[in-house]
Amino acid sequence: MPSPAQAPVPARPTASDPAPSSPPDPSPSPTPSPPPDPTAESPAPPTALRRSTLLVLCACVMVAQSMVAAINLLIPQLGSSGLHPSASEVLWTVDAYVIVFAGLLIPAGALGDRHGHKGALLSGLGLFAAGATISALAGSPALLIAGRGVSGAGAALIMPATMSILMRLAPPEQRPRALASWTLAMGIGGLAGNVGGGLVGEYLSWRALFWVMLPLGALLAVAVARAIPRTDKAVGARVPSLDPLGTLLLTAGLVAVLFGIIESPMYGWGAPRILCAFAAGAVLLAAFTAHALRSRAPLFDPRVFRSARLRAAALGTAASFFGLFALFYVNSQYLQYVKGYGAAQAGFAIVPLTVGMALIPRLAARWSGSPRPVVGGGLLLIGAGLLGASTADAGTPYAAYVCWLLVISAGTGLCLPALTMGVVTSLPPHQAGLGSGLSTSAREIGAALGVAVTGTVLAAHTGTGHASATSDFTSGMAVALRVVGVAVGVAAGVVAAGLSPRPAPGSR
Numbered sequence: 321m322p323s324p325a326q327a328p329v330p331a332r333p334t335a336s337d338p339a340p341s342s343p344p345d346p347s348p349s350p351t352p353s354p355p356p357d358p359t360a361e362s363p364a365p366p367t368a369l370r371r372s373t374l375l376v377l378c379a380c381v382m383v384a385q386s387m388v389a390a391i392n393l394l395i396p397q398l399g400s401s402g403l404h405p406s407a408s409e410v411l412w413t414v415d416a417y418v419i420v421f422a423g424l425l426i427p428a429g430a431l432g433d434r435h436g437h438k439g440a441l442l443s444g445l446g447l448f449a450a451g452a453t454i455s456a457l458a459g460s461p462a463l464l465i466a467g468r469g470v471s472g473a474g475a476a477l478i479m480p481a482t483m484s485i486l487m488r489l490a491p492p493e494q495r496p497r498a499l500a501s502w503t504l505a506m507g508i509g510g511l512a513g514n515v516g517g518g519l520v521g522e523y524l525s526w527r528a529l530f531w532v533m534l535p536l537g538a539l540l541a542v543a544v545a546r547a548i549p550r551t552d553k554a555v556g557a558r559v560p561s562l563d564p565l566g567t568l569l570l571t572a573g574l575v576a577v578l579f580g581i582i583e584s585p586m587y588g589w590g591a592p593r594i595l596c597a598f599a600a601g602a603v604l605l606a607a608f609t610a611h612a613l614r615s616r617a618p619l620f621d622p623r624v625f626r627s628a629r630l631r632a633a634a635l636g637t638a639a640s641f642f643g644l645f646a647l648f649y650v651n652s653q654y655l656q657y658v659k660g661y662g663a664a665q666a667g668f669a670i671v672p673l674t675v676g677m678a679l680i681p682r683l684a685a686r687w688s689g690s691p692r693p694v695v696g697g698g699l700l701l702i703g704a705g706l707l708g709a710s711t712a713d714a715g716t717p718y719a720a721y722v723c724w725l726l727v728i729s730a731g732t733g734l735c736l737p738a739l740t741m742g743v744v745t746s747l748p749p750h751q752a753g754l755g756s757g758l759s760t761s762a763r764e765i766g767a768a769l770g771v772a773v774t775g776t777v778l779a780a781h782t783g784t785g786h787a788s789a790t791s792d793f794t795s796g797m798a799v800a801l802r803v804v805g806v807a808v809g810v811a812a813g814v815v816a817a818g819l820s821p822r823p824a825p826g827s828r
Contacts, residue, residue, distance in 0.1 A: 373489060374498060376547045377482045378505035380441065380540055384448065384475040385506050387417060387533070389513025391468075392652070393667060394526045401526060409461035415582050416465045420472030422764035423575040427567045428473075429480035429757025430619055437481040437488070438550050442541055444477025449537030456530035467530070483756035485548060487744060500681030500737040507677040507732070511670060514652075518667030566611055566619040573604030574761070581768045585775035620754050624747060630758075632818025633742030636695055637759055638766030639811035640735055643702045645770030646804040647709060647728060650778070650797045658714050658790050672722045676729030681737050691738045696816030698735025699808055702728050706805030710798045714790055742819060774800040 391414050399410050432440035451471030458464035483502060490498040520529045580597030587594055612618035625631055648670075655666040705728030712721050743759040781796030 370547075372547045373549075374486070374501055376540070376543045377486055378501055380445065380478050380482050380544070381502060381505040382509035382512060383533070383536060383540065384444075384478045385509025386513035386516065387448075387452075387471060387475070388421070389510045390517030390520070390529055391417070393514065393517030393521045394529065397521050397526045403458070403461050403464065405461040405464075409465065411586075412465050413461065413468055416468040417472040417475070418764065418768070419575055419578050419582070420469045421475045422578055422761055422768070423571045424473055424476035425480060425761045425764070426574075426754060426757040427571060427619065428476040429484070429754045430563075430567075432477070432481045432484055433754060436550060437484045438544065438548050440477045441481035441485070441544055441548070444474045444481060445537050445541045445544065447471070447474030448478065449534050449541075450474070452530040452533035452537065456527045456534070471533075479760045480754075480756040483740075483744065483759070487756075489549070496737060496741065497681070499740050500733075503681060503733075503736045503740060504674075504677050507674050510648075511674050514667040514670055515664070516667075518662075518664040522662060522664045563612075563615065563617060563619040566608055566615065569604050569608035569611060570619060573601050573608055574765075576601035576604060578765070578768055581765075581772045584772050585779055589776065627746050628818045629742055630746035632815045633739050633746065634758065634762045635811060635818070636699060636735065636739045636815035637743065637762040638769070639699060639808050639815065640702060640732060640739065641763045641766035642770040642773075642811075643699075643706055643804055643808040644728070644732065645767040646774040646800060647706060647725075649771045649774045650800065653793065654712065654797060657793060659718070669718070670725070672725045673729045673732075675726060676731070676733040677736075678733070680730050680733030691742060691819045692816045694738045695735045695742075695819055696812045698731040698733075698738075699812035699815060701731025701734065703731075703805045703807075703809035703812065705729075705731060706801045706808065710801035710805065712797070713794045739815075770804065773804065777803065 395410060395414065398405060398413060399407070405413065428440065428444075448471050451467045451469070451474060454467030454470060455464050456467075458467055486498050486502060487495060517529065520526065576597050580594050580601065583597070584591075584594050609622045612620065612622050651670060652666055655661040655669050661669060705724045708724035708727060709721065712724070740759050743762070744755040747755040747758075777800035778793065778796040781792050781799065
């Protein structure tokens with residue numbers, strides 16, 4: 321899961337395979353040895369997914385997610401470092417990873433579909449480690465920001481590739497549990513980022529965070545090379561197009577929208593630069609849609625969103641991360657500025673949030689054929705947990721606060737695997753990377769909105785004449801979490817209504 325921000329309240333917040341190939345047409349042929357059909361994928365009947373393969377894929381997910389979270393706990397140290405960054409440069413250091421990551425997810429997924437997911441995963445790990453090295457050696461804020469962007473590009477290749485490989489190798493009966501493990505890896509990655517970032521921020525230099533990623537990336541690359549088999553690529557007419565113009569329009573549009581969302585708490589939702597960003601994003605995305613509808617080989621066909629199941633699953637994914645990141649943003653500040661925890665202690669204090677993510681998906685996998693109650697119930701639990709957490713103040717015992725974290729955790733573990741499955745299985749097998757890119761894009765956009773909305777509400781409650789900054793924060797936190805909790809509850813009904821009990825025709 322992407323990450324909590326650790327800056328003081330006035331600071332601007334930051335913005336997480338297909339089934340096996342179908343065999344060739346078995347219909348009789350007049351010739352004894354017909355040539356293979358170039359439009360069909362090579363047959364690759366799935367066998368049981370090896371535990372070592374699953375562990376390596378989940379480890380890659382954890383590392384990519386941890387770097388979303390960890391940097392937020394280093395904001396105070398970065399601000400006072402020898403680089404002497406401005407407030408804007410510190411914020412761009414945080415945001416560069418998320419913006420590049422989210423903006424490139426869909427093209428990166430299509431790239432893996434075209435050239436192979438294992439190659440995309442190895443390339444992503446290489447870019448990730450290269451970006452970490454640039455950041456560790458940075459002698460200026462600009463170089464640090466550039467390194468974060470390079471790592472974000474690597475993460476954009478890693479996330480769709482891991483899910484696509486997992487879905488291609490796992491037989492149908494294993495997919496719900498495999499996706500539950502993938503989702504758990506995201507949560508543990510966020511936890512590891514919080515704990516690791518907190519420890520580095522308290523005891524080491526900020527450069528240590530980036531240096532440790534270099535050997536870790538190399539170790540994962542070796543593990544991928546040894547433990548992950550190559551999967552069949554789509555061939556012939558099924559080869560996904562990279563569509564350079566469509567890729568440029570879609571990426572630029574997503575980046576513009578994300579920029580507007582992320583920057584809005586600092587400048588205001590009605591500020592000229594924010595309105596211009598949203599307008600540019602809308603124009604670019606509309607241009608992409610028009611181009612894709614006319615193109616013979618688009619990056620992806622926007623008509624896939626005619627599927628109510630795909631729309632509902634994407635909305636549910638965004639809504640769940642909208643709620644989670646609203647919590648993440650206030651959680652770290654609540655524990656540090658209201659409860660008086662240190663950075664490392666605050667990082668460990670979020671551990672209970674992983675309990676439900678670890679235990680509930682195994683139970684939810686048994687109900688994978690009934691997504692409506694599973695997803696609807698999970699989103700309702702997230703909303704209820706946020707409403708409960710909104711009652712926390714300086715006098716609330718940590719044990720009572722943890723109870724609401726556990727409710728949110730249970731809701732997340734219940735709905736996220738089913739939502740991910742809903743997006744990925746709504747597209748044909750040869751577009752597995754694209755499907756996982758769409759799913760992760762929905763997560764990142766929802767996360768950015770959750771942080772932005774919460775940050776805006778908190779900023780509105782800073783310096784409003786309350787007795788202290790603590791009361792300013794707790795009152796703003798209460799309003800923000802109630803607004804977000806109600807929104808997630810409403811989304812639960814909409815999403816449940818749009819989910820069909822089984823995959824739509826044409827899906828896996």
